[in-house]
Amino acid sequence: MEAAVDITGPSDQSEEAQTQQPGPSIGLALGGGVARGWAHIGVVQRLDELGIRPDVVCGTSIGALVGGFWLADQLPSLERWARAMTKRRMLSYFDIVLNGSGLMGGKRLEKAIHKNLPQTNIENLRQKFLVVTSELATGHEIWLMEGDLGEAIQAAYALPGVFPPRAVKGRWLIDGALVNPLPVSACRALGARIVIAVGLHADAFGRAATERRERYDNITEASGEGLEDAAKGKFAEKFMMRRLFHPSADNAPGVGSVMLASFNILMDRITRSRLAGEPPDVMLTPKVGHIPLLDFDRADELIKLGREAADNAMPEIERAMKFLA
Numbered sequence: 001m002e003a004a005v006d007i008t009g010p011s012d013q014s015e016e017a018q019t020q021q022p023g024p025s026i027g028l029a030l031g032g033g034v035a036r037g038w039a040h041i042g043v044v045q046r047l048d049e050l051g052i053r054p055d056v057v058c059g060t061s062i063g064a065l066v067g068g069f070w071l072a073d074q075l076p077s078l079e080r081w082a083r084a085m086t087k088r089r090m091l092s093y094f095d096i097v098l099n100g101s102g103l104m105g106g107k108r109l110e111k112a113i114h115k116n117l118p119q120t121n122i123e124n125l126r127q128k129f130l131v132v133t134s135e136l137a138t139g140h141e142i143w144l145m146e147g148d149l150g151e152a153i154q155a156a157y158a159l160p161g162v163f164p165p166r167a168v169k170g171r172w173l174i175d176g177a178l179v180n181p182l183p184v185s186a187c188r189a190l191g192a193r194i195v196i197a198v199g200l201h202a203d204a205f206g207r208a209a210t211e212r213r214e215r216y217d218n219i220t221e222a223s224g225e226g227l228e229d230a231a232k233g234k235f236a237e238k239f240m241m242r243r244l245f246h247p248s249a250d251n252a253p254g255v256g257s258v259m260l261a262s263f264n265i266l267m268d269r270i271t272r273s274r275l276a277g278e279p280p281d282v283m284l285t286p287k288v289g290h291i292p293l294l295d296f297d298r299a300d301e302l303i304k305l306g307r308e309a310a311d312n313a314m315p316e317i318e319r320a321m322k323f324l325a
Contacts, residue, residue, distance in 0.1 A: 025324050027192025028054035029184045029280065030063030032177035032267055033200030034159075034260070034293040035302070037062025038082050039286040042306025043198050044070045045079075050310070052317060054196070056128040058186035060176040063198070064131045064156035068149050069117060071125040077116045082299035090296055101164040106154065109163075113150050120149050128190060131156050132176030132183045136165050141179040143186060144168065161259055181267040185278045194320050197280035198309070201268040203289035260293050281320045284309045 028047075030040050040063055047054075059067035069078040093112065095105040122129050123146045131144040131152040144152040147168070155166035155173040165172040180186070187195045275283075286309040291298055 025193050026052070026054045026056075026321070027184075027187025027190065027195040028057045028067075029182055029187050029195060029197040030057065030059040030067045031182035031197070031199045031201075031271065032061030032063055032175070033288070034062060034264075035296040035298070036200045036286075036288040036291055036293065037066060038296070038299040038302035039200060039288050039306035039309070040066035040198060041075065041079055041082065041299070042303035042308075043284060043286070043310045044075065045303075046307045046310035047196075050314060052196075054127060054192075056130070056187055056190045056192050058130040058132065058183040058190070059156065060132040060181055060183050061157050061159075063183075064176070065153050067129060068122075068125075068131070068153050071127055071129050072117060072120050072149060073126070074117050079299075079303070081112070081116055082296070082303070085297045085299060087297055090294075103162050106158075106163045110150075110154060113153065117150055117153075122146055122149050122152060125149070130183070130186050130190065132180050132186060133158075133168075133173040134176055134178045136160075136172040136174050139179065141176070142171065142173055159263065177263075177267050177270075179270070180274065181271045182275065184275065184280045187280075188278065193324060194282070195280040196282045196284065196313075196317060196320075197275075198284045198286070198306075199271060199275075200286065200288055201264070201271055202283075202285035203287055264293060282313055282316050284313045 028044075030037075030043075033039075044066065057067045057071060059065070066075075066078065069075050093104075093108045095108045096103065097105045122131070122144065129145070129149075133142045133144060133152075133155045134140070135142050144155070151166065151168060154163075155168055156176050158164065158166050158173065159175045160178075165174045167173075176183075181201070182197055182199050184195050184197050286302075286305045288302060288305055291302065
């Protein structure tokens with residue numbers, strides 16, 4: 001299979017992929033969810049401990065980040081990085097640019113990824129790994145299965161307006177959550193007979209949203225609460241946090257809150273639509289909807305919720321795996 005595959009609509013590509021990639025039995029789909037994606041760390045840790053070994057892993061956005069570190073045997077490094085995250089440390093990655101194609105240049109985060117993830121190619125990982133991205137020019141779903149893992153991960157989380165698109169093999173690629181937030185279909189295309197999916201939006205608009213509305217009286221789906229205080233002495237960062245997340249004069253939410261909350265709505269609706277036609281065999285749903293999208297400093301809680309979700313799903317996983325015998 002080529003390093004990048006266009007998915008433009010119904011076609012025979014899934015059938016072709018199954019013919020070319022025989023053998024996998026268990027697929028793991030790791031969905032997007034911004035900071036909530038730290039829950040994926042707990043899920044894959046627990047699956048490892050329980051002896052569940054997927055033959056193919058497909059990741060979108062932060063799901064690609066966690067999946068890539070896991071299959072490169074660098075999950076402990078990612079976990080340490082996540083658990084050490086604070087509001088102030090988050091700000092250290094905010095290399096704000098005013099004349100680029102994204103709010104942030106992304107170079108500081110890129111440096112952090114390279115520090116924690118030794119250079120490796122996707123095709124050399126211990127299991128098959130597929131990174132879901134979107135092509136900016138066409139809107140096509142692009143699957144990356146070869147080439148530099150770090151580069152693919154950065155393309156997978158290149159949220160429009162926040163990070164600049166990544167040029168990979170002559171294409172400008174952006175966050176795959178815009179087209180396939182939970183890549184069950186990719187696992188099926190690679191021949192997985194049983195697909196375990198980890199979705200991070202199941203409770204994003206239920207009771208958790210009601211509680212947020214009652215507490216804050218404005219949109220907090222992408223809350224930047226605490227970031228301005230963490231920017232002490234840094235005028236540019238502090239000004240930008242105020243501009244992005246503070247309500248305007250008429251008490252409307254800040255532009256950053258609106259943008260990321262809208263992205264959350266988009267991911268939720270696309271996920272529901274795609275899962276209606278492409279349901280997984282087992283769906284893990286960590287209860288993370290109460291955590292704002294930018295709360296990367298809550299890794300301890302999110303990892304715990306991921307582990308609990310894996311434990312809760314084990315009876316269903318065991319029933320599904322009986323069909324592989």
